[in-house]
Amino acid sequence: MRGRDRWATLVIVALVLGAAFPFYRAVAGSLTPEAQLFEGAPLWPSPPVLEHYRALFAEREFWLPIRNSLVVAGATTLFCVTIGSLCAYALARLRFRGKALLLGVILAVSMFPQIAIVSPLFLLLRSVRLIDTYPGLILPYLTFAMPLAVWLLVGYFRQLPAELEEAAMVDGAGRLRAFREVIVPLALPGLAATAILTFVYSWNEFLFALSFTLGPERQTVPVAIALFRGQYQVPWGQVLAAAIVATAPVAALVLVFQRRIVQGLTAGAVKG
Amino acid sequence: MASIRLEKVWKTYPNGHIAARGVDLTIADGEFMVLVGPSGCGKSTALRMIAGLETPSAGRVMIGDRDVTALPPQERDVAMVFQSYALYPHMTVRDNLAFGLRMRGAAPAAIAARVEGAARALGLESVLGRKPGQLSGGQRQRVALGRAIVREPLVFLFDEPLSNLDAKLRLETRAELARLHRRLAATMVYVTHDQEEALTLGSRVAVMREGQVEQVGPPLEVYRRPATVFVATFVGSPAMNLLPADVLAGQPPGGSPFGAAATLGVRPHDIAVVPAASGDLDALVDVVEPRGSELLVYLRLGRSGGGPEIRVITPPDLEIAPDDVVGLRFDRERLHVFERDTGQRLGS
């Protein structure tokens, strides 16, 4: 490495350490016995215990919020990718008046502050008795996940040469068939990236989940963790154990698909 | 096989661009028609309207006796070779070739037989199991060609299929296309911006400009009797010289019968270099470009070089250098005269 790039290496090392340190503290904390946590957490517990993880599932029934999050994020992702890909394909390929405006609206909607629609959504869900139900979370999630998915997918579909589906149409496939046989297989990486991003956003969502659930039966992981309470004070050991458990699935997804995600994120933002 | 007819076809895009302004064109059964013109002249749009990839804003498209104006591509029985080849990257060569037959519901055995046949004809047997990404440019081109051939369609459409090949491969494929046309005797429509390709391949050539057909005819006729100034300068290389017709006026013998209201066209090949003062005009040599089998000489009219520029092709062994003053003799049989304001050809 050239000498004048040494600063770059230093910056990168700082980045990796800085990113990792809070995780290290969280992992260490989740393995530290409650008594030691009271006295100010040590840098490394001796001996490390798995007590908090056991308590998390045995006493707190933490599998409930995990189940809820999986159902809600999974269903949202499924809807967004299937319906969203058809919308995005139409937007990417068909020429029609007002398309630019429509794309602008989609972009604007994906940037909506969620707080601005909490009150009508709450009243609406209450009036149709969907508060504290799965559909009562999935429907609100679509308001932010769908525009995001459409926006990302439009970008992916645009990258595919129009000549490919034209060739398919000349070869005798109808538009839908060309979409299914040629476009979808080719856009698979993009669809995967969109699915992952949608899933991650839905898994992490907090405001709607906090507003539209009433109790543990339907609370998602972030809400459950945020509302953890002990008898006298915050049960940090269990909270941190829960944090690690909540992080694990998204971290795993991200590590496996990191290249795709990077493409998805930057395509959505830089190329517009 | 079938003839194709475009009847007063217009195409206006949503952004206001007009790509076709009343195109009238008849392509006979079994003909190799080349649409040629500069980029943006509407040739590709015309081809895509025949394919059904664009719908005309007005006018009719006929294939055989059938009005196909409103039919989607899959119901037209046409095959198309795209500029980018548009091979399906996720399918093997075999699946690429079979796709069109599969979409039309052909029996698997028939598909296999036709694919094998086409692969054999194009020398693709050894790569049938590969994907397009693993092929060379030439092989991809052949797969694109094969995909059209297996279909045995009414009409073949080509959208600049050679422009992504290197020069040598382009010449080879050009010859192959000519052979293919002879063998299949199918109706083929071929779009290119390369006038040389147009002249060598076409049974007939349609020169297009700004959404209109300027001239249709056999290549030699278009070359020898260009109907307009545009066709005259577009077809033939180096381009035809254009001069005010009165440069010859008062010059012996006879001068121009058309006077100042006309433009005189003369191809660089139709001018001979002679000793100064012994030709129709004198000119000053500016640049000499040896081109192997010939010289391309740039000159300026007048002994002092103050007149318009003119290009001349001479034999390669001519002794000529910049700043020489030479005479030019025009081949009187091959002068072209155009009306100056309209650019239309005058006389024969």
Added chain:
Amino acid sequence: MVAPAVVTILLVALFPLTWTVWESLHLHDLRMPWLGQPFVGLENYAEVLRDRRFWGAMGHTLWFAAASVSLELVLGCVLALAMNRTFRGRALVRASILIPWAIPTVVAALVWRFMFEGLEGWLTHDLRAWVPVILSDVWKTTPFVALLLLAGLQGIDPALYEAARIDGASPWRQFRYVTLPLLAPAIMVALIFRTLDAFRVFDLIYVLTGGGPGTATEPIALYTFNTLMHNLRFGYGSALSVLVFLVTFGLALGYIRLLGRGLTDVRS
């Protein structure tokens, strides 16, 4: 195929928003159902303008957005430049970037709260409580900003640097006259995405400080949430919502103005 897209988006976007506006023109208190839901015109808005807690929350939000976004941009730029140079340990670097971004904000906030609770007197001090708030946001999103900027950097033709070097430009001048102008669009995108994001900060502060001590770190989204879901004042809360929306919309409009050409042109 277009129609369902349009309908969905209109339904999803405009219908609830219109409802919020309608709601904001009424007195609607779920704790006092006997009051009914009388139309009160702009009275809620008038109350908002006299509401000190609202102005405080607005101030906190702006301050949070300005502080965190400017830190993230500067650090993100340095990071992106560094990442553009080094080729070792790509996977590790990418993981360090993506994991903080991908984990739930709630989790990030909790971990930072855990680290700062051990330190006496930070979370209980009006001003010092901002330190963990801003630090955790910087920790979570700087890598993401760096990622956007890195994509911009990688789009710059390396031949330009060679040309600049031949022209005798120093590294600083190369940065100043080649990198910075060509990176400007990416910087703008990152800036505005992050500003809009910072403006609706909720999870982070809800978990980290709960808006406290008192209301010292309460952002506008949290105030609105408390008004709606704790005090159940839907009319007044909706008026707050509308104002949040208008401010965000104004920011986004500026965004489209500055970059919109490029944005919509690319896609249409």
